[in-house]
Amino acid sequence: MAPIDSSETHGGTQIGTPGDPAGAATRTDRLRRKASRTVVPVAVAGVAAATIGLVPALADSGDPDLPKITARELVAKIAASDTQRLSGTVKIATDLGIPSLAGLAGSLGQGAGASSGAAPEDRLTELASGTHTLKVAADGPDKQRLTILQGSSEYSLIHNGDQVWAYDSGSDEVFHAETGAAGHTDSRSGGAAEGTPQQFADEALKAVGDTTSVTVDGTVRVAGRDAYQLLIKPKQSGSTVGSVRIAVDADNGVPLRFTLSPSSGGKAAVNVGFTKVDFGKPAASAFDFTPPKGAKVTEAGDAADQESAGQGGGPLADLLPGGLGGLEGTGGAGSAGSTGNLETKTLGEGWTTILRAEVPGGEGLSSAKGSSSLLDAFGDKASGKFGSGTVFSTRLVNALVTDQGKVYVGAVTRDALVRAANADR
Structure with a gap:
């Protein structure tokens, strides 16, 4: 990790000198990734996570008056966050100028012999295009729930201990997997559900290095919470990424909104943020699931198949520096x-x-x-x-x-x- 601009910034005014930040490395839950990760392929025919700007919908009016903080301190605040519980509503939209992926992954999977239209690796690919509203909840490292609202129907993914369930109410199909052991998630995020700003922020912070400028860019209110804005910008020319802004909860250090803007200008390329958030303990019933009577239930394949399905990184794994090594067999420059x-x-x-x-x-x-x-x-x-x-x-x-x-x-x-x-x- 290399230099972060440690300037104290409040409302855009900078004071101070550069310094080195505390590390912000994360540990990845292999089970959660293979059963519930947001799949965003990047290849010749791949798709990158990108979203329409949602700032007016996600931010409250009026910038809060908060104590001054340096970029170094703000990065450390994110890294030290030990929030274990949350629930709320997240808005995510993708707009790369390509056709919607809704139903595409599922149809391809069925053609390849996939056994369930509710399988997470198929359905969560849809988040790579279009506009979506998600309900999320987390209670420690072993309990998470994500629900994608789809008009009159919804798709839910539930992780509770060693059980993973996925249910598509539209098709009345259920996918079930047993992990054999409770999953382990990032101790900082407390197992925050996939698709949240925390997940995107973790990927962005991996990009911090000699080629990156990091500053604090004023304050903002998001989902009724006071937040600082961390601004990450490439120092290099030739990147399609113009900047990344992360709204960080001033109280607990949890990322509330993630915005990636392309260097070409125009709408934000990635904007994922809470519209509502509660850091209280979610109801235990949020993580309970029993297949509805008559629903088609498909059990996961053998452990080797599940492991194969879980390879890869998070939604920005192939977009940001350090993430291009996400494919097996790749690593740093020249590898x-x-x-x-x-x-x-x-x-x-x-x-x-x-x-x-x-x-x-x-x-x-x-x-x-x-x-x-x-x-x-x-x-x-x-x-x-x-x-x-x-x-x-x-x-x-x-x-x-x-x-x-x-x-x-x-x-x-x-x-x-x-x-x-x-x-x-």
């Missing part, structure tokens, strides 16, 4: 490995990290029969010293697929991808 039939390597550092994957034998996608016209329909041609290829773009993540079988992907601009490909010959 190499393999994922399935792909040879992988990371290039660059910080916010301009790029993941390179190569098909053994150098066979490009364009060599497949009939694929050229399909690639042209969804991407733009690019060429350079690397040869030629196609660039696929979203507001945050871009991917270059070369005709020689290499793929370059990252939260970087098209020009940055081409430069990386040229240098990687």
Whole structure:
């Protein structure tokens, strides 16, 4: 972790000098991730978590008058937060200029032999596009509940001790898994439910380093709570990420809202925040579940299948610095490995990290029969010293697929991808 601007900031006025923050590393609950993580794929046809700006809906009017605090102190406050219980309503929306994923993951999963339309790895992918309202609750590391409201129906995911249940009221389908042991979650967040600002903030704080500027950007009210705003900005050029703002509860250090803005401007790319929040103990009944009579119940596959389904990082794992190593076999800049039939390597550092994957034998996608016209329909041609290829773009993540079988992907601009490909010959 490298320098955080420790300037005291109140209403945008800065005083002070740089300093080094306390570490904000988190521990990940493998069970919770494999049964209830928000899946946000980032690959050639991948999707990144991004949302429409919800600031007017999520923030109260009037900025609170709070004691001055440095960025270093605010990061430490988040890291030291020991809140174990919460419940509330979270709004999350995604807008990358791509079609909605609602129902897509489920239909693909069924085609691949998936056994339940209520399986979390299928249904939670829908959070990667569109606008959603979630009800969340947590009571310590072993009890969490997340409910996605879907008009007259809803989808609920419940973790209670060694039991994980998922229920889709629309299809009347139930998914059930037994973990064999109670899960272990981040001790700071007290097991906060997936999809909350805490989860997004944890990923963002992993990005703090020499390539990052961190300051306090005034105060705000979110869901009726006084909060400080932590501002994280890349120092590097070439990143598609312009800034990250995290509204931090002034009393307990819990992130209340997470906003990621693209460097290209316009609407926020990621904005996840509480509209209501209560830090009291949720009712025990919130974590109880009995399959409704007549519902179709599907048991999870064997432990190996569950482990395979749980691989990967959180919603920003492949967007922010430090997260591009989320694919198996990848790590820091210059590291190499393999994922399935792909040879992988990371290039660059910080916010301009790029993941390179190569098909053994150098066979490009364009060599497949009939694929050229399909690639042209969804991407733009690019060429350079690397040869030629196609660039696929979203507001945050871009991917270059070369005709020689290499793929370059990252939260970087098209020009940055081409430069990386040229240098990687």
